[in-house]
Ligand code: NAD
């Protein structure tokens with residue numbers, strides 16, 4: 001299956017399904033004239049599990065391989081600098097291509113490297129996590145600064161995305177949960193039927209069939225694209241994609257990245273935002289049923305013990321999406337209909353205390 005992503009700056013295909021990696025060689029041959037070098041950026045975990053497969057597809061090219069530490073450690077200035085150094089040493093040029101082979105962390109790093117190397121060379125996303133159905137589409141790339149996550153980056157779109165779902169079979173349960181939370185988010189902010197389909201058909205994250213996975217990731221990508229297509233640079237409705245992220249990011253930051261996965265933190269944030277939506281935006285929703293469902297899938301549904309409300313509030317204010325220190329939440333008027341609402345600090349503190 002192919003999804004066509006449209007943005008103001010570029011249109012590109014997402015090839016999704018089991019085995020789509022086998023089409024990569026033909027794509028490279030057809031798409032690029034005089035391709036000089038292929039530069040693969042991957043992390044240690046993905047390299048160990050799946051690099052052989054990618055290399056065999058790229059035969060007879062002789063790709064350069066740059067391996068980063070796994071997870072968020074890929075998104076540092078040091079790794080960014082080392083990737084650029086390697087690209088220069090190995091004489092990449094404007095006719096070369098970077099392949100981002102990994103989860104969102106590798107994708108974010110690789111896209112940013114591609115955006116600045118010689119003022120921009122092409123790159124292709126080959127995502128290996130469920131979460132990356134979100135991160136590989138939309139063109140946001142970034143590394144982290146000690147003062148803030150994703151603070152240094154660029155909007156830069158890939159030439160194509162090859163989403164081979166066979167590669168996802170090795171994901172550990174917490175990474176499956178992390179990515180699936182974003183699928184639920186996409187359903188909640190845009191498609192009530194999709195939401196009820198998910199809720200009735202997914203009861204066990206280890207038992208999702210290949211067909212179901214293709215369908216739910218395809219839907220998630222299409223929804224993400226709906227928001228990005230209309231608002232590539234996030235001046236308006238793209239902000240709705242931050243549903244659950246205001247508190248989610250604060251929890252992640254307070255606990256320390258890596259102690260909880262992104263999506264698992266966002267799930268707690270979504271439950272909080274759903275509760276606020278019922279109180280402040282007129283949402284009619286069976287929240288208890290929702291909580292029961294996601295607990296059954298293995299999610300935590302409360303703010304982890306030991307986090308101080310004041311620190312969480314401070315982190316929410318530092319979120320670069322909050323304008324002028326007042327906190328703007330994405331709430332739902334109904335499932336599929338998001339709105340933005342400024343909520344006072346005192347209300348937030350009260351609500352967290354009783355959450
Ligand atoms: P990740 O890339 O850190 O991957 C999570 C873990 O899974 C890592 O340890 C990785 O080595 C491992 N892994 C990856 N593929 C695997 C596989 N097939 N089998 C087994 N293990 C595998 O994280 P992620 O959850 O994919 O993405 C999170 C990152 O994405 C964050 O840095 C976040 O900021 C970013 N993000 C970006 C956007 C965007 O629009 N650019 C959107 C959402 C998230």
Ligand code: ZN
Nearest residue numbers: 182245262266
């Ligand atoms: Zn997210």
